[in-house]
Amino acid sequence: xxxxxxxQIEAACGRLPLLFAKxxxxxxxxxxxxxxxxxxxxxxxxxxxxxFFGRARVQAIFxxxxxxxxxxxxxxxxxxxISETEARGTNYLAMLSCHSATEPPQPAxxxxxxxxxxxxxxxxxxxxxKSRYGHVALHQGGDxxxxxxxxxxxxxxx
Numbered sequence: 001x002x003x004x005x006x007x008q009i010e011a012a013c014g015r016l017p018l019l020f021a022k023x024x025x026x027x028x029x030x031x032x033x034x035x036x037x038x039x040x041x042x043x044x045x046x047x048x049x050x051x052f053f054g055r056a057r058v059q060a061i062f063x064x065x066x067x068x069x070x071x072x073x074x075x076x077x078x079x080x081x082i083s084e085t086e087a088r089g090t091n092y093l094a095m096l097s098c099h100s101a102t103e104p105p106q107p108a109x110x111x112x113x114x115x116x117x118x119x120x121x122x123x124x125x126x127x128x129x130k131s132r133y134g135h136v137a138l139h140q141g142g143d144x145x146x147x148x149x150x151x152x153x154x155x156x157x158x
Contacts, residue, residue, distance in 0.1 A: 001081060001083070001084060005081075005084060006081045009079070009081040009084070009087050009127075010079040010080075010081060010087070012127045013079040013081075013087045013089055013118075013120040013127050014077045014079050014089070016035055016118070016120065016127065016128070016129060017074050017077055017089070017091045017093075017116065017118065018074055018077070019031075019032075019035055020032060020035055020072075020074075020129075020132075021072035021073070021074045021093075023035070024062060024070065024072055025070055025071055025072055027062075027067070029059050029062035029063040030059065032058070032059070032062055033055050033056070033058050033059035033062075034055075035128055035129055036055045036058050036128055036129045036130075036132070037055065037121060037123055037128045037129065037130050038054065038055050039053075039054060039055075040053070040054065040055055040058060040128075040129055040130055040131060040132070041053055041130075041131040041132070041133070042057075042058045042061075042129070042131070042132045042133075043132070043133045043134055044061070044134055045093065045095075045112070045114045045115075045116075045134030045135055045136045046112075046134075046136060046144070046145050046147055047147060047149070047150070048133060048134060048135045050149055050150055050155060051131075051133065051155065052150070052154070052155045052156055053155060053156035053157065054156045056156075057154070057155060057156040060154070066099070067102050068097050068098065068099050068102065069097060069098040069101060069102045069103070069104060069106050070095065070096070070097040070098075071095070071096050071097070072093055072094070072095050073093070073094040073095070073096075074091055074092070074093055075091065075092045075093075075094075076090070076091055076092040076115075077089065077090075077091040078090050078091065079120070084122070085121060085122040086119075086120065086121050086122070087119075087120040087121075087127075088117075088118065088119055088120070089117075089118040089120065090115060090116065090117055090118070091115055091116055091118070092113065092114070092115045093113070093114055093115050093116060093134070094111065094112070094113045095111075095112045095113075096108035096109070096110075096111055096112075097109060108141075109141065109142045110139050110140060110141040110142025110143070111139065111140045111141055111142075112136050112138075112139045112144075113136070113137055113138040113139070114134060114135045114136040114137045114138070115134070115135060115137070116132055116133065116134045116135075117132075117133045118131070118132050118133075119131040119132075
């Protein structure tokens with residue numbers, strides 16, 4: 001693969017974590033889901049051991065959650081092109097949210113810092129997430145959320 005192709009892949013895939021954060025923050029769950037392949041895997045940073053399978057399940061996570069004011073700050077985006085149709089990447093993520101109101105400005109709860117390990121593929125000329133596995137490494141100003149494990153059905157296992 002030549003240097004220009006590698007740079008184009010890295011730039012295209014490097015946009016995906018940024019778009020994910022934008023769509024998650026703006027509540028655009030359809031656009032967020034479209035960043036993923038139909039048969040994707042996605043594990044939320046707060047529940048890395050419970051991945052969801054399939055684009056429809058990813059959309060449901062964001063569509064069905066209660067409205068919140070949230071901001072994701074993405075940094076340290078690193079993409080490695082494997083081939084002209086596949087790449088891997090990592091990025092850091094800081095998240096602040098308010099669950100009691102949705103109009104800014106609001107006080108935030110805890111600060112959560114973690115990241116994602118991403119697998120990108122090119123499908124019909126467009127780069128998408130094939131898998132996205134999140135984790136939380138540090139948190140400050142609040143306990144880790146106690147989120148009940150999702151059902152196998154909700155995760156796309158049944």
